Amino acid sequence: xxxxxxxxxxxxxxxxxxxxxxxxxxxxxxxxxxxxxxxxxxxxxxxxxxxxxxxxxxxxxxxxxxxxxxxxxxxxxxxxxxxxxxxxxxxxxxxxxxxxxxxxxxxxxxxxxxxxxxxxxxxxxxxxxxxxxxxxxxxxxxxxxxxxxxxxxxxxxxxxxxxxxxxxxxxxxxxxxxxxxxxxxxxxxxxxxxxxxxxxxxxxxxxxxxxxxxxxxxxxxxxxxxxxxxxxxxxxxxxxxxxxxxxxxxxxxxxxxxxxxxxxxxxxxxxxxxxxxxxxxxxxxxxxxxxxxxxxxxx
Amino acid sequence: xxxxxxxxxxxxxxxxxxxxxxxxxxxxxxxxxxxxxxxxxxxxxxxxxxxxxxxxxxxxxxxxxxxxxxxxxxxxxxxxxxxxxxxxxxxxxxxxxxxxxxxxxxxxxxxxxxxxxxxxxxxxxxxxxxxxxxxxxxxxxxxxxxxxxxxxxxxxxxxxxxxxxxxxxxxxxxxxxxxxxxxxxxxxxxxxxxxxxxxxxxxxxxxxxxx
Numbered sequence: 417x418x419x420x421x422x423x424x425x426x427x428x429x430x431x432x433x434x435x436x437x438x439x440x441x442x443x444x445x446x447x448x449x450x451x452x453x454x455x456x457x458x459x460x461x462x463x464x465x466x467x468x469x470x471x472x473x474x475x476x477x478x479x480x481x482x483x484x485x486x487x488x489x490x491x492x493x494x495x496x497x498x499x500x501x502x503x504x505x506x507x508x509x510x511x512x513x514x515x516x517x518x519x520x521x522x523x524x525x526x527x528x529x530x531x532x533x534x535x536x537x538x539x540x541x542x543x544x545x546x547x548x549x550x551x552x553x554x555x556x557x558x559x560x561x562x563x564x565x566x567x568x569x570x571x572x573x574x575x576x577x578x579x580x581x582x583x584x585x586x587x588x589x590x591x592x593x594x595x596x597x598x599x600x601x602x603x604x605x606x607x608x609x610x611x612x613x614x615x616x617x618x619x620x621x622x623x624x625x626x627x628x629x630x631x632x633x634x635x636x637x638x639x640x641x642x643x644x645x646x647x648x649x650x651x652x653x654x655x656x657x658x659x660x661x662x663x664x665x666x667x668x669x670x671x672x673x674x675x676x677x678x679x680x681x682x683x684x685x686x687x688x689x690x691x692x693x694x695x696x697x698x699x700x701x702x703x704x705x706x707x708x709x710x711x712x713x714x715x
Numbered sequence: 716x717x718x719x720x721x722x723x724x725x726x727x728x729x730x731x732x733x734x735x736x737x738x739x740x741x742x743x744x745x746x747x748x749x750x751x752x753x754x755x756x757x758x759x760x761x762x763x764x765x766x767x768x769x770x771x772x773x774x775x776x777x778x779x780x781x782x783x784x785x786x787x788x789x790x791x792x793x794x795x796x797x798x799x800x801x802x803x804x805x806x807x808x809x810x811x812x813x814x815x816x817x818x819x820x821x822x823x824x825x826x827x828x829x830x831x832x833x834x835x836x837x838x839x840x841x842x843x844x845x846x847x848x849x850x851x852x853x854x855x856x857x858x859x860x861x862x863x864x865x866x867x868x869x870x871x872x873x874x875x876x877x878x879x880x881x882x883x884x885x886x887x888x889x890x891x892x893x894x895x896x897x898x899x900x901x902x903x904x905x906x907x908x909x910x911x912x913x914x915x916x917x918x919x920x921x922x923x924x925x926x
Contacts, residue, residue, distance in 0.1 A: 433871035440902050462911050464869040470861035478923040529919050578819035588823045614782040614818035622857040
């Protein structure tokens with residue numbers, strides 16, 4: 417292994433607020449998987465919230481400053497790149513950096529709010545880009561078992577691939593990168609229609625009715641295309657698709673549960689870790705992967 | 716295209732746009748009306764979003780693909796039309812900007828590359844600044860509670876968020892089925908994660924709350 421490769425295997429890490437609470441298992445499984453694959457993280461010192469939906473829908477200057485504070489911290493820490501595993505954080509960070517590089521007046525206002533100059537552009541990457549950079553081969557090399565029983569609907573949601581001009585990643589309508597990563601675990605993926613449809617996102621608390629409706633459509637489309645599990649790469653999507661199945665059962669009597677796993681948990685299972693180590697037992701829908709029974713009946 | 720062709724094209728364009736010379740009383744007249752022209756809400760939205768609201772030519776592709784259109788009172792493209800035509804009150808009072816989930820499907824598909832999600836951000840922002848009465852009260856309360864957490868701790872603290880939201884809405888029973896479950900599973904911490912530079916984050920809030 418060259419020293420060049422070692423350098424690339426170290427990534428700046430912006431966990432995001434959900435990772436410290438409701439998406440704890442995303443953080444746990446990501447860190448464990450990264451370690452097994454020989455990569456490491458350098459967490460941003462004293463990172464703060466990216467501003468999320470609430471800032472950008474109410475105050476564009478506040479939103480820009482809250483996101484850029486973290487980009488600037490990464491620069492001060494000497495980082496070149498930074499992984500934001502939450503799709504919403506990722507989107508806020510790349511969008512804010514794009515906007516201030518495009519619009520000098522916004523840049524000036526943001527710098528004034530932060531009492532600091534924006535000096536260094538950071539390559540902010542999402543979780544899918546991270547695994548593609550580490551290399552799908554690395555997952556295959558380190559695989560302890562094949563998840564051959566799984567038929568996975570890869571759910572991208574909104575913010576990993578949109579807007580295409582800013583994320584510059586995969587395809588905005590028919591992305592396929594998550595499928596490549598999931599297939600490296602030995603699982604099968606399904607072709608379905610709702611992979612980039614919205615789950616209702618931040619309306620989860622104030623308009624739960626909308627989230628329940630939208631998430632129900634996503635789950636049903638996945639099921640009707642033969643999926644037995646959904647893979648996600650966003651804490652908000654996970655909350656809406658997993659935890660909101662409880663409310664879904666009340667709105668839609670007869671609703672059948674469908675497990676929703678973080679991409680990192682699927683990879684972790686393939687790398688030989690168990691459900692408890694990966695935090696899968698923290699989900700609302702219980703899930704345990706069962707290896708196929710070996711066929712001994714061959715005459 | 717040769718240099719001569721280019722010159723001819725430029726000449727043609729100039730004559731098309733401005734048939735009269737650039738001096739004289741007509742030009743002065745134009746300048747003076749420019750000067751007194753009111754800065755409209757449409758102008759303000761264009762400035763904040765770095766795009767001209769008149770870009771939208773009302774094809775309706777945004778509304779056709781909007782996942783939350785069903786719940787809105789006015790179709791998203793019609794909110795743009797209201798702003799274009801100067802019916803600001805109708806647009807600012809609409810449910811639509813508040814129900815927009817910011818999924819960016821519209822912005823991705825727009826044939827004019829008009830970023831409608833960003834437009835909706837500006838409409839909401841201006842509605843708040845103008846003190847317009849907003850029907851989707853719980854959504855506003857949620858955003859307020861969320862931002863309060865960041866203002867106090869530097870990060871979103873979910874227990875604090877839910878508690879504050881419940882106080883604001885007096886909706887004490889919603890989510891009683893999920894929050895305790897998450898708490899007992901050890902997902903929700905009892906204490907917030909405070910960052911060190913809370914002062915710095917607070918000052919951003921202070922400086923931006925004036926406008």
